[in-house]
Amino acid sequence: MFNPIEFPGLGWGPFDPNPVAFNILNRDITWYGIIIAVGFLLASFYATWRAPQAGIKAESFSDALFFCVPVAIICARLYYVLFDLSSFASNPIRILYIWEGGVAIYGAVIGATITAVVFARVKKLSPLALLDVGVLGILIGQCIGRWGNFINREAFGRQTELPWRMEIFSWADKGIVQVHPTFFYESMWTLCGFVLLHILFSRRKYDGQILLGYVAWYGFGRGIIEGLRTDSLYWGDFRVSQVLAFVSCAIAVLLLLYFHFKPPHKPLYVTVVNSPAEEATSDTTTDETPSAGVELADDERRWRRKDENDS
Secondary structure (H helix, E strand, O other): OOOOEEEOOOOEEEEOOOOEEEEEOOEEEEHHHHHHHHHHHHHHHHHHHHHHHHOOOHHHHHHHHHHHHHHHHHHHHHHHHHOOHHHOOOOHHHHHOHHHOOOOHHHHHHHHHHHHHHHHHHHOOOHHHHHHHHHHHHHHHHHHHHHHHHHHOOOOEOEOOOOOOEEEEEOOOOEEEEEOOHHHHHHHHHHHHHHHHHHHHOOOOOOOHHHHHHHHHHHHHHHHHHOOEOOOOEEOOEEHHHHHHHHHHHHHHHHHHHHHHOOOOOOOEEEEEOOHHHHHOHHHOOOOOOOOOOOOOOOOOEEEEEOHHHO
16 A cells, blocks of 8 residues: 555545556656646636636637746746755755645746736736636636645645544654645635635626635635644745735735725716706796706706816
């Protein structure tokens, strides 16, 4: 057996999936790569279908993916390397060995976001509308991709005695441990976030609302889950992803509240300027004649907008 996984509190297991799915020309094809690819394809299909509802042609969104995906992969690797430089100091060429593992979702999101904004500006699209669609695809990819961590026996949390604990061999502890299945927590959290934002998408009131919803939802969940993990990247005494998660969540929530409670534009006061025919008969006006400051639908009326200070 490779490294069996059990859920003793639930009576599930043992599960012992081989990380390698098959071999082609002496090159191992891993389940992790296959799962990531499936997540990407499903995310792309969904987002391309959804794009026209945000005023973006499906072809334009596909073109955006062509640029965003490779940049996201590069930035995911650079983010990981940046906060773990000591692991690559003795052999810097290993920075290029991305197949050995070591990527960070926040790096991917940051890289994809910047690329999407630049692409939208060049193509004269709404960057926020493009990102509203894109983050829904990201949630799909995150939900599915986390199961690659299950296959690889990674991204689990600290030890616990909760009923749904996962039993696994830990190389760090050199023995069997029962831990939080944090990969599962994040998969379910992103699934719930996708369902929620999918429903809210057709009710969005402004471009960027779904983007802010994603940042708030994912940031809060990731901040909690990151605190349970044992493989976090640190900057001094702080977990990098946890700090970024909570800070981004707080900013997104404040912006959502601002746009939700933002007072409407001050109404413009108007004064009716009667047409010459009306002025000639002004002495015979009745009580039914509208007073100044009341908007009319009559095409014979002309309007002059006044500032509130002039009223």
